[in-house]
Amino acid sequence: MGRDEKQQPHGPAGKAALGAGWSHRHRDVSGGWLRPTVFGAVDGLVTNASLISGLGGGGVSAHTVVLTGVASLVAGAFSMGTGEFISVTNQNELVGAEVSLEQQMLTQFPAAEEEELAGYFRDYGADPQTAARMAAAVSRDPDIALQIHSRQELGVNPQELPSPLLAGVSSLFAFSAGAVVPLLPYLFGASSLALTLALTAVALAGGGMVVGRLTGRPVVWSGLRQLAFGALAIAVTYLVGHLIGSGA
Structure with a gap:
């Protein structure tokens, strides 16, 4: 049964729950897009804002800020995209190797693996007889047995691994x-560090609030938390740039 085809409850209690707005549907959290997208956007924002702040603290020209900022954008985007693609690919390959090992164990030692399944069901509260029947029923379908073993022993579903390409492209953009x-202020000719910092603050807080909305966390707290961490990085970089620029 698919993620969007949840079985509806029956009976008086089920009808009452449906009438009250009950739903067992969930958002898809298996695609692997949210983490690289949020991480990439925040990293790009904080990295370039900090870099520009450091350059501004050092008193460099607007042309230098634009040149350095654009170079940082291009280099960082490809670095993030490549890193995400490779890391997710390597992780999936590691999972694949472990799943293959589990498949080999299921083929060579079916009785032992079935008893292991029964142990999982007993741990969930089933009595020994029920656990044995459940394990026998599951073991008749090798694909389902492999899924359950993988979830229990590896904590993953081998059929729902994140996409390396999606992670890489999401992170890059x-x-x-x-x-x-x-x-943006420097690209449009407004060489103003204050305007850059204001735009960055709005983007940090707004981005944090959007993520809070997506994850169900308090939106104001999520925005302020992201703003606080970004502001700390920017302030430290500005101070370093100012100290080095003053000593030049």
């Missing part, structure tokens, strides 16, 4: 979108 925000 998200980093680019985040990194371009602090550059």
Whole structure:
């Protein structure tokens, strides 16, 4: 039964629950897009805002800020995209190797693996007889047996691994979108560090609030938390740039 085809409850209690707005449907959390997108956007935003802040603290020219900021955007975007693609690919390959090992164990030692399944069901509260019947029923379908073993022993579903391409592309474009925000005043000829910091603050708080909305967390708290961490990085970089620039 698919994720969007949840069986509806029956009986008086089930009808009452449905009438009250009960739903067992969930958002898809297996695609692997949210983490690289959020991480990429925040990384691009904080990295370039901090870099521009450091350059501004050092008193460099607007042309240098634009050149450095654009170079950081391009380099960082491809670095993030490549890193996400490779890391997710390597993780999936590791999972694949372990799942293959589990498949080999199921083929060579079916009785032992079935008893292991019964042990899982006993741990969930089934009595020994029920656990044995459940394990026997599951073991008749090798694919389902493999899924349950993988979930119990590896904590993954081998059929729902994240996409390396999706993670890489999401990270690349998200980093680019985040990194371009602090550059906007300079790209349009307004060489104002204050305007850059204001845009960055709005983007950090707004982005945090959007993520809070997606994850069900308090939106104001999520926005302020992201703003606070970003502001700390920007302030430290500005101070470093100012100290080095003053000593030049």
